[in-house]
Amino acid sequence: MNRSWTYILAALGIAVLIGIGLFSSRFILYLTMRVMILSIFAMGYNILFGRTGLLSFGHAAFYATGAYGVALCTIHVHSHPVLAVVAGVIAAAVMALIIGFFCVRHTEIYFAMLTLAFGMMVFSLMWNVRGITGGDDGLSGIIRAPISLGLISIPIMKDSQYYFFVLMFFVVSVLLIHRIGRSPFGLVLASIRENHVRTEFAGLPVKRYRLAAFVISGAFAGLAGGLAVFLESNVTPFAAHWSRSADPVLVSLMGGLQTFSGPLVGSVLFVVLRELIERFTHNWMLWFGLILLAIIMGFRGGIVGSTAALLKRSSEQG
Amino acid sequence: MVQSLVHVCLAGISAGMFIWLVASGLTLIFGVLRVLNFAHGSFYMLGAYLCYTFLRFAGVDFWLGVLLGPLVVCVVGYFMERFLLRHVYPLELPYQLLLTFAMVLIFDELVKMIWGAGSIGSPTVPGLSGSVSIAGRDFPVYNLFIIAVGPLVALGLWAMLEKMWWGRIIRAAASDREMAAAIGVKVPALYTGVFVFGAWLSALGGALAVPYVGLLTTGMGEAIIIEAFVVVVIGGLGSLKGAFLGALVIGLLTSFGTRFIPTLDMFLTFILMAAVLLWRPQGFFAES
Numbered sequence: 001m002n003r004s005w006t007y008i009l010a011a012l013g014i015a016v017l018i019g020i021g022l023f024s025s026r027f028i029l030y031l032t033m034r035v036m037i038l039s040i041f042a043m044g045y046n047i048l049f050g051r052t053g054l055l056s057f058g059h060a061a062f063y064a065t066g067a068y069g070v071a072l073c074t075i076h077v078h079s080h081p082v083l084a085v086v087a088g089v090i091a092a093a094v095m096a097l098i099i100g101f102f103c104v105r106h107t108e109i110y111f112a113m114l115t116l117a118f119g120m121m122v123f124s125l126m127w128n129v130r131g132i133t134g135g136d137d138g139l140s141g142i143i144r145a146p147i148s149l150g151l152i153s154i155p156i157m158k159d160s161q162y163y164f165f166v167l168m169f170f171v172v173s174v175l176l177i178h179r180i181g182r183s184p185f186g187l188v189l190a191s192i193r194e195n196h197v198r199t200e201f202a203g204l205p206v207k208r209y210r211l212a213a214f215v216i217s218g219a220f221a222g223l224a225g226g227l228a229v230f231l232e233s234n235v236t237p238f239a240a241h242w243s244r245s246a247d248p249v250l251v252s253l254m255g256g257l258q259t260f261s262g263p264l265v266g267s268v269l270f271v272v273l274r275e276l277i278e279r280f281t282h283n284w285m286l287w288f289g290l291i292l293l294a295i296i297m298g299f300r301g302g303i304v305g306s307t308a309a310l311l312k313r314s315s316e317q318g
Numbered sequence: 319m320v321q322s323l324v325h326v327c328l329a330g331i332s333a334g335m336f337i338w339l340v341a342s343g344l345t346l347i348f349g350v351l352r353v354l355n356f357a358h359g360s361f362y363m364l365g366a367y368l369c370y371t372f373l374r375f376a377g378v379d380f381w382l383g384v385l386l387g388p389l390v391v392c393v394v395g396y397f398m399e400r401f402l403l404r405h406v407y408p409l410e411l412p413y414q415l416l417l418t419f420a421m422v423l424i425f426d427e428l429v430k431m432i433w434g435a436g437s438i439g440s441p442t443v444p445g446l447s448g449s450v451s452i453a454g455r456d457f458p459v460y461n462l463f464i465i466a467v468g469p470l471v472a473l474g475l476w477a478m479l480e481k482m483w484w485g486r487i488i489r490a491a492a493s494d495r496e497m498a499a500a501i502g503v504k505v506p507a508l509y510t511g512v513f514v515f516g517a518w519l520s521a522l523g524g525a526l527a528v529p530y531v532g533l534l535t536t537g538m539g540e541a542i543i544i545e546a547f548v549v550v551v552i553g554g555l556g557s558l559k560g561a562f563l564g565a566l567v568i569g570l571l572t573s574f575g576t577r578f579i580p581t582l583d584m585f586l587t588f589i590l591m592a593a594v595l596l597w598r599p600q601g602f603f604a605e606s
Binding site for chain 1: 354402405406409411412413415416417419420421422423424426427428430431540544547548551555581582584585588589591592595596599
């Protein structure tokens with residue numbers, strides 16, 4: 001796709017999102033916010049998974065760290081939402097730095113197991129340190145205070161107002177992640193995925209790059225978690241459970257691993273499909289298992305990858 | 319104090335034996351097929367639910383249930399390996415892990431659909447339902463029986479792998495699958511066999527756990543698979559001896575942790591797992 005088309009598509013996307021924010025029902029607003037939050041999580045995660053080729057089973061821990069960071073900051077420090085979100089992202093990034101420092105020593109299955117172990121450590125801390133995290137009840141009743149900017153203050157109490165808060169972070173995240181993908185840094189990450197030995201021979205500190213990718217993806221996970229707390233107004237330790245770490249993997253796979261827009265498309269599919277399936281049956285996980293199975297067995301490029309391959313094949317024939 | 323310590327030890331060992339049954343199959347499958355099976359805990363869960371169903375609705379004897387439940391799981395394992403897993407061996411690791419993860423979701427939901435989402439109370443075992451006095455306190459006979467079963471299974475596995483001709487074939491395929499294929503081992507059939515056998519071990523653990531756990535829940539598979547992961551990591555991926563010792567360590571650690579520092583028992587388990595992965599990724603009990 002050439003450059004001008006990308007800009008037109010992006011502008012169209014933002015216009016549609018603003019339109020949804022202005023004219024939609026609360027239910028659609030809520031769903032769209034969930035899609036955007038999940039997209040931030042999945043796109044950030046995909047820097048590590050699709051780009052660098054490391055499968056983490058512990059990213060729910062950073063999502064939860066961001067969520068608890070925002071909740072704790074709002075309750076104990078200051079209720080300014082932007083400050084809380086920044087605190088949440090920093091908390092998640094620091095956590096990712098500490099955990100990532102150990103995890104990037106390994107790759108493949110050992111990396112997956114290490115992230116699982118550290119993720120579950122975070123989970124067990126959130127579960128057990130009752131005095132701070134509220135134990136298995138979690139923290140609830142987190143309110144959305146107005147954003148005060150000196151003289152004026154913008155209320156975000158209503159969903160229709162909070163929507164634009166999420167939208168702003170979503171757009172900024174998409175731009176940032178897009179930029180990272182095109183940057184020399186992003187290209188190094190891809191080269192590590194393709195062949196880390198050769199990358200090392202080229203004189204690049206592979207572990208440090210891996211750690212950087214880990215921290216960046218952790219920070220985006222924290223941002224997603226923080227935005228989710230304001231949306232749902234509560235957080236429980238289950239946000240950090242290993243089974244939740246599978247969400248961004250599923251989303252990335254559904255959309256397409258090695259594509260930029262894959263996680264975006266995947267997030268829309270994930271949220272919408274879940275809503276649809278839950279209307280008919282309680283066993284939506286069964287259907288997700290089956291969808292995941294179908295993707296692995298047949299459509300490993302995901303929706304975006306498979307469609308692109310199909311388009312390419314038909315254009316080559318025609 | 320001493321009697322309390324003895325009982326904490328015994329409780330830890332009997333809990334460790336269930337983890338061992340799951341971990342043995344997990345590590346055997348990993349050693350030969352090089353696939354880490356997330357759905358291995360689901361076999362444990364299925365073994366338990368099926369055994370329960372045979373007891374409750376077919377009215378069979380407990381021991382027949384322990385025999386039949388895992389056999390049905392073997393059939394499930396056969397279909398999973400033959401029609402799904404076999405196609406992802408050439409693919410990258412994430413796809414293999416995610417395939418087995420998808421199976422976890424599917425098995426969990428199927429169990430919920432068939433048996434209901436609530437927990438199910440389970441029967442006691444005739445003949446092994448009493449308790450004996452050890453160090454001045456009552457200890458269930460059934461738990462003693464479990465403590466005996468674990469080492470017996472370990473002995474059986476050792477004898478099979480070290481002394482029998484098909485054990486040698488399994489070891490050959492584990493160390494070099496191309497070479498094994500070149501000298502005439504039917505590797506695909508062997509893979510199926512090992513997977514089914516691993517599924518049987520896990521399901522056996524589940525069936526035996528029915529009187530032990532008291533309540534069957536759909537979360538039981540996910541709970542034990544994480545413990546089994548920790549165990550095979552500590553023991554070294556693919557090492558049976560390591561898995562046995564690792565299961566004992568985790569069983570005891572959990573038991574002592576719950577007794578003395580209940581807020582940190584889960585945390586300790588994962589600290590141990592991470593520490594082993596960082597400093598001895600080949601496993602704590604691996605020879606080299």
